[in-house]
Amino acid sequence: MADYRELWKSLDMDLEKHDKLCEVLPEFYEDVYLSQKNRPEGMNYYNFVISEVHGLRIKELDDHKQNGGKVLGTFCVFVPDEIIFSADAIGVGLCGGSDFWVPDGEKVLPRNICPLIKASVGAKISGTCPYFQSADMLVGETTCDGKKKAWEILNDYTPIHVMDLPQMKRENDKKHWKDEIKLFMDKVEELTGNKITEERLNNAIKLINRKRRVLQRLYNTRKADKLPISGKDALLITQIAFYDDLERFIQKTEELCDELERRIEKGVGVFPENTPRILVTGTPMAIPNWKIHHLIETSGGSVVCEETCTGTRYFENTVKENNKTLDEQIDALTDRYLNINCACFTPNEGRIDDIIRLYKEYNADGVIYNTLSFCHTYSVEYKKVKEALDKEGIPVMMIESDYSLQDSGQIKTRLEAFFEMLKERKSAYAK
Amino acid sequence: MADYRELWKSLDMDLEKHDKLCEVLPEFYEDVYLSQKNRPEGMNYYNFVISEVHGLRIKELDDHKQNGGKVLGTFCVFVPDEIIFSADAIGVGLCGGSDFWVPDGEKVLPRNICPLIKASVGAKISGTCPYFQSADMLVGETTCDGKKKAWEILNDYTPIHVMDLPQMKRENDKKHWKDEIKLFMDKVEELTGNKITEERLNNAIKLINRKRRVLQRLYNTRKADKLPISGKDALLITQIAFYDDLERFIQKTEELCDELERRIEKGVGVFPENTPRILVTGTPMAIPNWKIHHLIETSGGSVVCEETCTGTRYFENTVKENNKTLDEQIDALTDRYLNINCACFTPNEGRIDDIIRLYKEYNADGVIYNTLSFCHTYSVEYKKVKEALDKEGIPVMMIESDYSLQDSGQIKTRLEAFFEMLKERKSAYAK
Numbered sequence: 015m016a017d018y019r020e021l022w023k024s025l026d027m028d029l030e031k032h033d034k035l036c037e038v039l040p041e042f043y044e045d046v047y048l049s050q051k052n053r054p055e056g057m058n059y060y061n062f063v064i065s066e067v068h069g070l071r072i073k074e075l076d077d078h079k080q081n082g083g084k085v086l087g088t089f090c091v092f093v094p095d096e097i098i099f100s101a102d103a104i105g106v107g108l109c110g111g112s113d114f115w116v117p118d119g120e121k122v123l124p125r126n127i128c129p130l131i132k133a134s135v136g137a138k139i140s141g142t143c144p145y146f147q148s149a150d151m152l153v154g155e156t157t158c159d160g161k162k163k164a165w166e167i168l169n170d171y172t173p174i175h176v177m178d179l180p181q182m183k184r185e186n187d188k189k190h191w192k193d194e195i196k197l198f199m200d201k202v203e204e205l206t207g208n209k210i211t212e213e214r215l216n217n218a219i220k221l222i223n224r225k226r227r228v229l230q231r232l233y234n235t236r237k238a239d240k241l242p243i244s245g246k247d248a249l250l251i252t253q254i255a256f257y258d259d260l261e262r263f264i265q266k267t268e269e270l271c272d273e274l275e276r277r278i279e280k281g282v283g284v285f286p287e288n289t290p291r292i293l294v295t296g297t298p299m300a301i302p303n304w305k306i307h308h309l310i311e312t313s314g315g316s317v318v319c320e321e322t323c324t325g326t327r328y329f330e331n332t333v334k335e336n337n338k339t340l341d342e343q344i345d346a347l348t349d350r351y352l353n354i355n356c357a358c359f360t361p362n363e364g365r366i367d368d369i370i371r372l373y374k375e376y377n378a379d380g381v382i383y384n385t386l387s388f389c390h391t392y393s394v395e396y397k398k399v400k401e402a403l404d405k406e407g408i409p410v411m412m413i414e415s416d417y418s419l420q421d422s423g424q425i426k427t428r429l430e431a432f433f434e435m436l437k438e439r440k441s442a443y444a445k
Numbered sequence: 446m447a448d449y450r451e452l453w454k455s456l457d458m459d460l461e462k463h464d465k466l467c468e469v470l471p472e473f474y475e476d477v478y479l480s481q482k483n484r485p486e487g488m489n490y491y492n493f494v495i496s497e498v499h500g501l502r503i504k505e506l507d508d509h510k511q512n513g514g515k516v517l518g519t520f521c522v523f524v525p526d527e528i529i530f531s532a533d534a535i536g537v538g539l540c541g542g543s544d545f546w547v548p549d550g551e552k553v554l555p556r557n558i559c560p561l562i563k564a565s566v567g568a569k570i571s572g573t574c575p576y577f578q579s580a581d582m583l584v585g586e587t588t589c590d591g592k593k594k595a596w597e598i599l600n601d602y603t604p605i606h607v608m609d610l611p612q613m614k615r616e617n618d619k620k621h622w623k624d625e626i627k628l629f630m631d632k633v634e635e636l637t638g639n640k641i642t643e644e645r646l647n648n649a650i651k652l653i654n655r656k657r658r659v660l661q662r663l664y665n666t667r668k669a670d671k672l673p674i675s676g677k678d679a680l681l682i683t684q685i686a687f688y689d690d691l692e693r694f695i696q697k698t699e700e701l702c703d704e705l706e707r708r709i710e711k712g713v714g715v716f717p718e719n720t721p722r723i724l725v726t727g728t729p730m731a732i733p734n735w736k737i738h739h740l741i742e743t744s745g746g747s748v749v750c751e752e753t754c755t756g757t758r759y760f761e762n763t764v765k766e767n768n769k770t771l772d773e774q775i776d777a778l779t780d781r782y783l784n785i786n787c788a789c790f791t792p793n794e795g796r797i798d799d800i801i802r803l804y805k806e807y808n809a810d811g812v813i814y815n816t817l818s819f820c821h822t823y824s825v826e827y828k829k830v831k832e833a834l835d836k837e838g839i840p841v842m843m844i845e846s847d848y849s850l851q852d853s854g855q856i857k858t859r860l861e862a863f864f865e866m867l868k869e870r871k872s873a874y875a876k
Contacts, residue, residue: 122828123825123828124821124824124825124827124845126557126818126819126824127821127824127825156612156613156791158590158821159589159590159789159821159822159825160821160825162612162789162791162822163788163791163821163822163825163826164825165791166791166792166793166825166826166829167825167828167829169792176613176791178611178612178613178618180609181587181593181609182587182607182609186621186624186628187609190617190621193617197617357594358590358593360587360593360594360596360597360607361597361600362597387557388557388819388821390555390558390589390590390591390594390819390821391590391593391594393555393557393558394554394555394558394590394591394594394595394597394598395594395597396555397553397554397598398597398598414555
């Protein structure tokens with residue numbers, strides 16, 4: 015990676031600290047990912063992306079900027095990428111998923127807020143994340159208290175535009191969200207100097223829908239009896255979707271899906287038979303946060319689906335295409351994005367319906383409700399979800415955890431007991 | 446208080462558990478309040494209110510209901526009481542301030558959310574708060590993640606109407622908040638069967654402005670060199686303002702202010718000379734949460750002002766009176782309420798200006814930044830406030846605490862050191 019040192023330097027990075035980060039990742043990735051048996055060939059592309067995570071993609075962003083393009087950093091699936099790409103800008107997801115950044119985040123934030131926020135802010139203020147360093151503007155939103163207030167701190171480092179997401183989903187709120195999308199459009203046009211035309215927005219809608227469809231195709235392969243791909247690998251792919259080059263990502267993921275579908279035909283799976291199938295629901299898992307998936311899949315379980323922002327919430331609904339006017343396009347965006355069932359809404363019954371539906375669609379045996387520590391919205395919402403799942407006879411286990419590995423042993427013990435119970439339950443039904 | 450048992454029973458209260466709550470309060474009140482020296486005579490009224498906290502006022506609410514009136518329970522200074530009272534309903538603040546309710550709250554909520562929310566929900570589900578039991582409808586708002594999601598749980602017990610407070614203060618947000626006030630008006634009209642007319646709303650605006658003005662008058666007496674009233678007593682009065690009969694409260698508080706102004710003329714104070722004067726800023730202190738004020742005033746300090754929701758944010762701005770149309774009245778309400786500087790907004794620079802202004806107006810020596818445990822908005826906002834106060838040379842200390850008394854010793858030690866520093870600083874300036 016030595017080739018990129020000049021580039022990193024030009025991005026005003028802390029090279030010494032960054033070296034330390036670079037030392038940790040490869041071994042960690044090897045332990046979590048490369049140790050898996052019978053991985054699909056197509057995962058080589060994502061291995062490559064990770065090996066170049068601070069290299070090739072940063073170079074591409076830099077080339078784009080050298081050509082007068084802009085880079086926008088986002089933190090939430092509610093921010094409409096279509097607006098960004100239609101102004102010839104590039105959007106990259108910036109949520110921090112590494113424990114490495116937490117101590118720097120804690121220099122400016124209270125310790126008792128969620129690790130994702132601490133890591134995101136820490137990534138910026140430590141000067142060790144080249145994506146943050148490449149961003150001309152950040153885009154925040156009002157999805158939770160911690161993030162909402164952290165924007166004020168990030169704004170000291172990079173200009174940030176905040177979108178006020180309504181907290182409910184009534185007719186008025188739709189209008190309100192439409193207004194926010196328009197304000198965002200104005201801001202992006204101002205930043206890039208590019209006019210967002212009907213044609214450009216139409217193309218961006220189609221392009222990003224293609225990304226959603228390939229992820230849908232990928233997730234569909236996980237409905238198979240014999241899982242052709244591990245949950246960990248699927249999670250990695252979704253995480254990479256947040257910042258990779260769109261066309262390349264779509265192409266490589268289509269190729270992977272070809273392979274996975276062949277595997278299904280041939281009955282090739284990556285887990286032993288009778289491995290409990292788990293639907294994970296809850297808070298996002300930002301790269302490289304693979305903790306819960308890794309624990310599940312090394313404790314006798316397999317993850318078949320994620321009802322999270324780094325899962326189905328990211329790609330489940332597409333934006334209506336072929337709209338006639340810009341206003342219709344914005345309506346289509348408003349509808350699609352306000353359809354996401356995040357715990358930041360009150361009430362949020364739609365998420366319960368989603369969990370039950372996905373549990374059935376993916377033929378899951380149990381649900382793991384995962385929340386990052388101190389995430390109020392998801393942790394309070396657990397009660398309603400639990401009640402609904404109990405009513406449906408769906409087993410569920412709650413795990414609240416941060417990025418440190420200190421509680422791994424304890425979580426593993428709980429997971430093993432949960433999986434044992436799921437297996438007994440399954441064999442009891444089978445009789 | 447035996448007279449009220451039938452009334453409590455009719456409110457479906459848990460009498461046995463309620464007895465336990467009633468056993469605790471008098472001794473606690475005596476320790477915190479009645480032990481103070483040289484209290485104003487006028488405080489006898491508030492002593493009486495507390496002695497009848499679950500009695501007389503509940504009887505008044507019951508009489509109101511027997512006459513066909515409605516009672517609405519609120520949790521936030523953003524909910525416009527004017528709307529409630531103009532429909533001949535009574536609004537009562539329901540925020541829970543007692544540790545007694547926390548264990549019941551933790552039955553349905555995560556432990557790591559703020560004690561105010563846990564106590565409020567616990568007060569309801571334990572059936573030991575007659576105010577909750579008297580409420581025909583609750584009014585929630587989207588000011589923080591914990592409360593926003595707790596409404597969904599409370600809704601299982603009492604119908605709740607939620608107002609979506611915008612998280613920013615741009616022109617669009619004003620429109621949005623105006624729409625919310627109108628929706629709330631519709632809801633209150635529907636519940637009460639009473640039409641909110643221009644005249645009624647005008648009267649309610651004037652009445653509630655009178656309450657605000659008497660609280661302003663009370664707080665003005667705290668600007669005097671010799672404090673005529675303790676911070677604890679002033680806090681109690683503001684807390685009582687949230688649920689007492691308006692006319693009686695105003696009259697009794699005017700009487701108290703007469704006495705306090707006489708004290709100022711005569712130079713009568715309740716604290717020794719050179720007692721450090723403290724501005725408390727941060728999260729609300731719901732009755733009977735007197736913890737921080739009590740600790741401050743038994744550790745060598747005095748509280749001269751509260752920049753909190755149970756302080757200046759509750760009464761500082763009045764609503765413009767004598768509007769010509771209902772629409773103008775709603776505009777006036779929109780403006781007044783959206784002017785409150787709560788940490789739920791991003792950005793929230795206005796609060797910093799308020800703190801600095803109040804520090805000067807009340808001739809304070811230092812600031813105590815108090816947040817309830819796990820309150821993300823106020824705890825993250827501390828950084829910006831601290832930076833601004835440092836710049837102004839204003840000493841500030843942060844205390845994060847819940848309702849338990851376990852950390853009292855530790856807080857006392859910190860307070861004593863802080864007050865020593867303030868005294869030294871003052872005498873150094875005096876030289």
